[in-house]
Amino acid sequence: MAAATQTLTAADAFTITLIIRRFLPDVDDEARWESFDVSVYSTDRILDALHKIKWEQDGTLSFRRSCAHGICGSDAMRINGRNRLACKTLIKDLDITQPIYVEAIKGLPLEKDLIVDMEPFFEAFRAVKPFLIANSTPEAGKERTQSVAQRAIFDDTTKCILCAACTTSCPVFWTDGQYFGPAAIVNAHRFIFDSRDDAADVRLDILNDKEGVWRCRTTFNCTEACPRGIEVTKAIAEVKQAVLRGKR
Amino acid sequence: MTSPSSSAHEETKVIDGVHYHQYDVVIVGAGGAGMRAAIEAGPHARVGVISKLYPTRSHTGAAQGGMAAALANVEEDSWEWHTFDTVKGGDYLVDQDAAEILAKEAIDAVIDLENMGLPFNRTPEGKIDQRRFGGHTRDHGKAPVRRSCYAADRTGHMILQTLFQNCVKLGIEFYNEYYVLDLVMTEVDGVKRPSAVVAYELATGDLHVFQAKSIIFATGGFGKIYKTTSNAHTLTGDGVGILWRKGIPLEDMEFFQFHPTGLAGLGILLTEGARGEGAILRNASGERFMERYAPTIKDLAPRDIVARCMVQEVQEGRGAGPNKDYVYLDCTHLGAEVLETKLPDITEFARTYLGVDPVVEPVPVMPTAHYAMGGIPTNIKAEVLSNNDTVIPGLYAAGECACVSVHGSNRLGTNSLLDINVFGKRAGRYSVEYAKTAEFVPLPQDPAGPVRDMIESIRNAGGTERVSALRKELQEEMDRGAQVFRTDESLGQVTDTITKLREGYKNISIHDKGKRFNTDLLEAVELGFLLDLAEVVVYSARNRKESRGGHMRDDYPLRNDEDYMVHTMAYLTGDASSEHAGDHIKLDWKPVVITNYQPMERKY
Numbered sequence: 001m002a003a004a005t006q007t008l009t010a011a012d013a014f015t016i017t018l019i020i021r022r023f024l025p026d027v028d029d030e031a032r033w034e035s036f037d038v039s040v041y042s043t044d045r046i047l048d049a050l051h052k053i054k055w056e057q058d059g060t061l062s063f064r065r066s067c068a069h070g071i072c073g074s075d076a077m078r079i080n081g082r083n084r085l086a087c088k089t090l091i092k093d094l095d096i097t098q099p100i101y102v103e104a105i106k107g108l109p110l111e112k113d114l115i116v117d118m119e120p121f122f123e124a125f126r127a128v129k130p131f132l133i134a135n136s137t138p139e140a141g142k143e144r145t146q147s148v149a150q151r152a153i154f155d156d157t158t159k160c161i162l163c164a165a166c167t168t169s170c171p172v173f174w175t176d177g178q179y180f181g182p183a184a185i186v187n188a189h190r191f192i193f194d195s196r197d198d199a200a201d202v203r204l205d206i207l208n209d210k211e212g213v214w215r216c217r218t219t220f221n222c223t224e225a226c227p228r229g230i231e232v233t234k235a236i237a238e239v240k241q242a243v244l245r246g247k248r
Numbered sequence: 249m250t251s252p253s254s255s256a257h258e259e260t261k262v263i264d265g266v267h268y269h270q271y272d273v274v275i276v277g278a279g280g281a282g283m284r285a286a287i288e289a290g291p292h293a294r295v296g297v298i299s300k301l302y303p304t305r306s307h308t309g310a311a312q313g314g315m316a317a318a319l320a321n322v323e324e325d326s327w328e329w330h331t332f333d334t335v336k337g338g339d340y341l342v343d344q345d346a347a348e349i350l351a352k353e354a355i356d357a358v359i360d361l362e363n364m365g366l367p368f369n370r371t372p373e374g375k376i377d378q379r380r381f382g383g384h385t386r387d388h389g390k391a392p393v394r395r396s397c398y399a400a401d402r403t404g405h406m407i408l409q410t411l412f413q414n415c416v417k418l419g420i421e422f423y424n425e426y427y428v429l430d431l432v433m434t435e436v437d438g439v440k441r442p443s444a445v446v447a448y449e450l451a452t453g454d455l456h457v458f459q460a461k462s463i464i465f466a467t468g469g470f471g472k473i474y475k476t477t478s479n480a481h482t483l484t485g486d487g488v489g490i491l492w493r494k495g496i497p498l499e500d501m502e503f504f505q506f507h508p509t510g511l512a513g514l515g516i517l518l519t520e521g522a523r524g525e526g527a528i529l530r531n532a533s534g535e536r537f538m539e540r541y542a543p544t545i546k547d548l549a550p551r552d553i554v555a556r557c558m559v560q561e562v563q564e565g566r567g568a569g570p571n572k573d574y575v576y577l578d579c580t581h582l583g584a585e586v587l588e589t590k591l592p593d594i595t596e597f598a599r600t601y602l603g604v605d606p607v608v609e610p611v612p613v614m615p616t617a618h619y620a621m622g623g624i625p626t627n628i629k630a631e632v633l634s635n636n637d638t639v640i641p642g643l644y645a646a647g648e649c650a651c652v653s654v655h656g657s658n659r660l661g662t663n664s665l666l667d668i669n670v671f672g673k674r675a676g677r678y679s680v681e682y683a684k685t686a687e688f689v690p691l692p693q694d695p696a697g698p699v700r701d702m703i704e705s706i707r708n709a710g711g712t713e714r715v716s717a718l719r720k721e722l723q724e725e726m727d728r729g730a731q732v733f734r735t736d737e738s739l740g741q742v743t744d745t746i747t748k749l750r751e752g753y754k755n756i757s758i759h760d761k762g763k764r765f766n767t768d769l770l771e772a773v774e775l776g777f778l779l780d781l782a783e784v785v786v787y788s789a790r791n792r793k794e795s796r797g798g799h800m801r802d803d804y805p806l807r808n809d810e811d812y813m814v815h816t817m818a819y820l821t822g823d824a825s826s827e828h829a830g831d832h833i834k835l836d837w838k839p840v841v842i843t844n845y846q847p848m849e850r851k852y
Contacts, residue, residue: 027762043601054768055714055715059760059768062760062766063767065481067310067480069601070597071405072307074301111764112765130416131365132364138359141356143363143368144362145373148374150374151369151370154367159402160409161304162302162304191365194367196365197365
């Protein structure tokens with residue numbers, strides 16, 4: 001049986017080093033790296049280690065978190081150079097012989113420590129009309145029908161939790177703040193390929209913009225970064241195809 | 249890049265550093281209930297939604313298994329059967345008029361969501377698919393029925409996303425990461441009336457006063473009074489605590505639901521939908537123990553019963569693992585395809601957090617604090633009550649923070665996603681109706697004063713107690729003495745601990761003295777609410793000397809309808825900071841609304 005279900009005792013704890021990129025806007029002129037030693041168990045998450053630092057060593061350490069099990073999308077951050085959710089990254093899956101580097105996601109304005117301004121990210125999301133636009137009116141009190149196969153086409157992109165791990169892993173997004181970014185395209189995909197929706201053309205037009213899908217260089221960073229396992233690059237490719245050849 | 253519905257807000261007045269806003273309707277909380285209310289109210293009034301989180305971070309998104317509605321898409325069903333199940337599931341402490349509304353309006357609530365775009369799983373005919381869930385039966389308990397409408401095991405996620413998408417479509421104004429910390433009451437003609445809420449802006453530390461004709465609280469639960477919980481870190485009961493401090497009573501606070509299948513040791517939720525799809529609970533010897541306790545519907549008995557049976561198995565030495573302290577959820581016979589397509593998230597949770605693959609081995613589980621049945625008393629129009637039946641004009645509550653009461657002493661699975669949609673919509677509708685004819689209640693002098701004082705006193709506190717240590721002790725003590733089984737003795741010990749912690753709370757200090765994104769400060773504020781609410785939970789629990797639904801008293805193991813077939817109403821009286829709970833909490837009763845179903849023995 002797995003280690004997590006055995007009772008862990010103090011003897012099972014060990015010390016790791018986290019090197020965190022700090023920025024306290026009331027104090028710091030620019031970001032700086034700060035090292036913390038913290039006692040953890042192998043089954044702890046990086047979020048647990050951050051909480052231990054905040055609660056036992058330095059209350060000024062600031063980060064977002066809520067559900068702590070990978071569904072709310074609050075705690076995307078760069079952990080050893082890769083975008084991950086802190087609550088889904090277990091200590092045992094990292095090389096603890098080396099310090100673990102933790103910093104805010106890149107490409108969005110840094111606010112404080114691991115917190116960035118999410119507004120540009122949500123602005124890109126809103127810009128792709130991320131809601132069902134249907135011309136038909138369903139029969140009163142009835143659902144629109146949709147076959148199992150029709151629903152399967154966009155199932156993957158409905159998993160998105162808007163954590164921004166994909167968008168802020170994209171080198172194009174880092175250098176061009178105007179690019180819609182993978183997450184917005186994923187959310188456009190979710191509606192473009194929904195059989196109940198009638199506004200695919202409108203969204204495809206928006207994404208045919210010079211800051212749209214054509215900026216994607218297929219580096220697959222986004223797919224690797226997605227904590228929900230969404231095949232982001234594939235979704236972007238499907239949107240590119242749809243721009244060229246139409247939805248079906 | 250253009251933005252069709254920016255979140256830009258109108259210019260506001262700033263007086264003495266405090267920002268002033270005016271809306272017809274202000275909604276506090278942007279989870280399922282808050283956003284459903286916003287969608288209903290938005291087209292008819294100026295609506296502002298204030299949320300301590302970005303809306304998509306709300307804990308509605310963590311709900312997994314489904315939303316009940318008697319659509320009868322896959323087998324015969326009726327809203328009347330759903331009403332009965334809800335009443336019986338709540339161990340008859342449900343207000344039956346409200347349960348009837350819940351079950352009747354469920355059908356439109358699901359259709360509304362589908363029409364808004366929610367990608368429900370489908371039947372081969374293309375209709376919304378439905379599956380089994382605990383306590384939902386055909387024909388008054390004869391057999392399980394397929395009533396839960398679902399989207400894989402991320403139904404809550406899809407509801408939250410769909411509601412947020414439709415708020416974007418409607419251009420709803422959001423104030424994200426604004427913590428509402430006070431409800432402003434103004435005395436008019438000798439009566440205190442709600443005039444505004446005061447919020448603390450996380451990014452800047454600025455205070456904002458939101459004056460509104462109607463105010464809806466949709467702030468969710470407070471599971472963080474416990475250590476082992478499925479609840480998010482942010483579920484600290486701020487909204488419920490604010491109204492409590494304003495003298496508004498809290499109803500049925502002793503009834504807290506422990507979801508049977510939390511990942512052992514962690515509390516992360518594994519949906520009841522797993523058992524709906526056929527998963528089985530087994531003890532150490534592999535026995536399907538629920539057959540002994542609930543011979544008709546077995547593993548699909550309601551949560552209070554299953555959670556108790558699990559704890560009993562462990563207490564009687566039949567638990568699994570090195571310490572015999574958990575049982576197994578066995579999904580192995582479901583097959584990889586069902587797990588990957590209908591239960592993908594929980595399959596991943598077990599793999600990620602326990603290193604257990606549900607496809608090939610059973611998953612260690614134990615009950616986890618999940619849902620508050622009690623909360624802010626409301627009527628069927630989502631209006632908040634100041635006693636058993638007096639409406640506070642202009643004040644509404646919906647969702648987990650409210651107590652209508654459709655869940656009685658134990659909520660059925662899938663009825664909370666339903667509750668937020670049905671009563672969120674009602675809150676939206678009735679709040680607009682009221683705002684159309686009402687005038688703004690004038691603001692008192694310096695409405696933000698009390699919040700400013702609280703914030704500054706915490707920021708400048710020079711005590712010796714650490715917030716995280718007090719919180720940890722509270723949570724561990726609540727797990728120890730106020731969990732699935734309680735006794736007068738265990739609750740008495742928790743009471744003493746809370747009294748001590750409340751004293752300790754007066755002597756805290758925090759590290760972060762800054763203005764911007766000061767989460768250190770807000771954790772201290774949140775702890776204050778947790779302590780207040782835990783005290784009410786325990787005080788109410790000690791007073792109910794019977795066992796009913798989610799409240800199991802080892803020293804009073806039977807239900808006692810003669811004395812306790814009534815809701816608990818707790819009131820804050822006198823000096824809130826007095827040492828002993830009995831000096832500032834007064835308990836009263838409120839009759840249960842019974843229409844069609846007389847209390848019966850609860851067998852499954």
